Amino acid sequence: MKGDESVIVRTVIRLMAPFIQIYGLYVIFHGGGGPGGGFQGGVILAASIILYVMAFGIEEGQAKLTEKINMIMRTTGLLIYSGIGALAILFGGKFLDYGAVPLPFIHHIPEVRAILIDGGVEVGVGITVMAVMVTLFYEFYPGGSIDD
């Protein structure tokens, strides 16, 4: 398994991966008003990276998304999520009580609030889920971190 797939598989995955990632971002940002959300979008983002690694091999995949960046991303996502949750406590609400957070100039536009607060939580969850799924995949992949 050193990425010796055919040129058709490589080309199709190279073309498809950006669209999969755009779709994942769409799912993350529309999680508040419709089906979808941070978890599903994060899984779709991870699926694009997994496809890339399966076609091009783990060395080239880890050159695109190294384990170090991955670790930073999964802690950052958790920090965003719990930070927004704790921000609501700071302003006198409950944990993840979005309505309690005051926004200085734009508080009267509900869409802006939805994007900033709800979208922020979704982005945090999405980043963490993506990084954890990719890490699991890297660990399990032949030539990954777990010894045979």
Next chain:
Amino acid sequence: MIWALDISMLIFLVISAVAAIAVKDLLSSVIILSLYSLIMAIVWVELRAVDVAFTEAAVGAGITTVLFILTIMKTSGRYEE
């Protein structure tokens, strides 16, 4: 609710669930399990649970299959170079 679709999807669901544990080869079992997840996602959509269907399609048919296949490659010793 389309009852004919429901009935046929549930029948296929039971068939694929039985086939996943009845088949001898582990790799075939994993592939059939991903088919089970796909049918289950359609059933969730029919039950008006689009969010759950989304998760089932993304995680059940996507990530879990990949992780299962990688585990089989790790444990059985085949497919390695």
